[in-house]
Amino acid sequence: xxxxxxxxxxxxxxxxxxxxxxxxxxxxxxxxxxxxxxxxxxxxxxxxxxxxxxxxxxxxxxxxxxxxxxxxxxxxxxxxxxxxxxxxxxxxxxxxxxxxxxx
Amino acid sequence: xxxxxxxxxxxxxxxxxxxxxxxxxxxxxxxxxxxxxxxxxxxxxxxxxxxxxxxxxxxxxxxxxxxxxxxxxxxxxxxxxxxxxxxxxxxxxxxxxxxxxxxxxxxxxxxxxxxxxxxxxxxxxxxxxxxxxxxxxxxxxxxxxxxxxxxxxxxxxxxxxxxxxxxxxxxxxxxxxxxxxxxxxxxxxxxxxxxxxxxxxxxxxxxxxxxxxxxxxxxxxxxxxxxxxxxxxx
Numbered sequence: 001x002x003x004x005x006x007x008x009x010x011x012x013x014x015x016x017x018x019x020x021x022x023x024x025x026x027x028x029x030x031x032x033x034x035x036x037x038x039x040x041x042x043x044x045x046x047x048x049x050x051x052x053x054x055x056x057x058x059x060x061x062x063x064x065x066x067x068x069x070x071x072x073x074x075x076x077x078x079x080x081x082x083x084x085x086x087x088x089x090x091x092x093x094x095x096x097x098x099x100x101x102x103x
Numbered sequence: 104x105x106x107x108x109x110x111x112x113x114x115x116x117x118x119x120x121x122x123x124x125x126x127x128x129x130x131x132x133x134x135x136x137x138x139x140x141x142x143x144x145x146x147x148x149x150x151x152x153x154x155x156x157x158x159x160x161x162x163x164x165x166x167x168x169x170x171x172x173x174x175x176x177x178x179x180x181x182x183x184x185x186x187x188x189x190x191x192x193x194x195x196x197x198x199x200x201x202x203x204x205x206x207x208x209x210x211x212x213x214x215x216x217x218x219x220x221x222x223x224x225x226x227x228x229x230x231x232x233x234x235x236x237x238x239x240x241x242x243x244x245x246x247x248x249x250x251x252x253x254x255x256x257x258x259x260x261x262x263x264x265x266x267x268x269x270x271x272x273x274x275x276x277x278x279x280x281x282x283x284x285x286x287x288x289x290x291x292x293x294x295x296x297x298x299x300x301x302x303x304x305x306x307x308x309x310x311x312x313x314x315x316x317x318x319x320x321x322x323x324x325x326x327x328x329x330x331x332x333x334x335x336x337x
Contacts, residue, residue: 069221076214080256083208 013047240320248328
């Protein structure tokens with residue numbers, strides 16, 4: 001029973017990671033792609049590692065470390081990407097003559 | 104018939120052809136119940152002869168080490184040829200003046216301080232434990248180079264010295280080939296790892312020259328990928 005639960009969690013997590021890949025390909029502009037590529041993978045990694053730690057409780061510490069790494073590195077990269085995208089959009093607006101404040 | 108429906112029809116036809124081709128392969132596939140003769144030989148020989156429990160590393164750095172040298176040479180040529188390729192051509196319009204990049208934000212800066220030690224340690228760990236567990240010079244070198252990439256994002260104006268990287272990379276390559284030639288003289292062939300004692304199976308110091316060669320490979324790959332990153336950056 002608990003194994004089925006763990007497997008379902010892993011399946012759900014891999015679904016989220018898959019949808020992140022789909023979003024990277026199909027979303028129309030950089031900001032929505034960042035949203036798909038980082039938010040969904042964070043949740044997906046968390047679900048997969050939760051399922052794995054139910055299956056292998058002896059490796060809980062290792063999985064916690066991996067989750068901590070993903071939770072730190074994913075928001076940082078999404079922040080950096082979003083900042084670059086916002087700057088670029090502001091620059092393009094300025095180049096096309098629109099009044100805008102640089103980010 | 105409009106152009107769009109022709110496109111759909113051609114795509115469906117191509118998909119059907121692919122499905123037919125794949126169906127034949129899938130139908131003819133028999134799940135192998137035992138290892139093939141060659142694979143069984145490697146599985147037996149790698150722990151016995153080389154004292155390397157990770158058979159993949161045993162194959163990459165001993166039985167097929169000449170191929171590995173070729174792969175690294177290909178990577179080196181990519182890094183070396185990027186410089187001329189990315190130069191503007193003669194008579195090409197001058198590139199738009201690049202505005203100076205703004206400094207990285209505080210969040211990225213703090214994250215860099217937090218993550219950099221972990222990335223570097225993990226890269227070194229993967230390089231040095233290639234003979235015991237999954238990993239090796241290639242993978243660990245790529246991890247170290249990703250750390251260099253993070254450094255380049257954070258220190259926007261700081262150039263990376265490609266000349267020093269090239270020197271380190273060449274030294275690692277020369278040592279790699281020198282160890283290979285030593286194997287030719289003292290052992291059973293090019294890059295024979297048994298010129299040093301094999302040691303105990305599963306210990307950190309074991310597997311003859313394989314950990315040394317793996318570390319050299321890691322330095323080489325990390326330097327090459329860093330040069331590639333720097334070329335695209337400047």
